[in-house]
Amino acid sequence: MITKDPELTERLRALSRCGGEVRFADLAPGDWDRVHVFGEGVTRERVERTLGSPxxxxxxxxxxxxxxAFQRGAQVRRIVLSTPANLATGSYSADAVLRVDAPLRPAIIRVVEP
Incomplete structure (x- = not known):
């Protein structure tokens, strides 16, 4: 089930507004080791293929x-709707760093693996 997470959304907005960097795991605490970021227009088929489950x-x-979509191994822990659409899509580890070098409006949050 897809849920909203107002706290995570606000942390992403604050990073976008203020700049800086933070580890993904520190921004979105929980029992997960991989996150998949999907953008508008993605198909259910692609999401299910990436996650390996319905x-x-x-x-x-x-x-x-x-x-x-947060996963621990092959198990999907949760799927969250996040706005605005300012994250780079892709699959990342919990140790990946979200970075905004210069706060612009709107700022694109880059995701950098260690």
Whole structure:
């Protein structure tokens, strides 16, 4: 089930506004070791192929923002809707660093693996 996480959304907005960097695991605490960031327009088929399990969602993700799918091994822990859509899509480890070098409006948050 896809849920909203207002605290995570606010932490992402603050990073975008203020700049700096933070480890993904520190920004989104929990029992996970991998996060998959999907953007608007992604298909359910692609999400399920990436996660390796069924996901209760429409055929297309057509909401402005991102889906953040947190996994521990092969188990999906949670899938969160995050706005605004300012994260680089891809798959990242918990140790990846989210970085905003110069706060611009809107700032794109880069994700850098260690």
């Amino acid at each position: 996901v209760p969602m429409d055929e297309f993700f057509m909401t402005s923002g991102h889906l953040l």
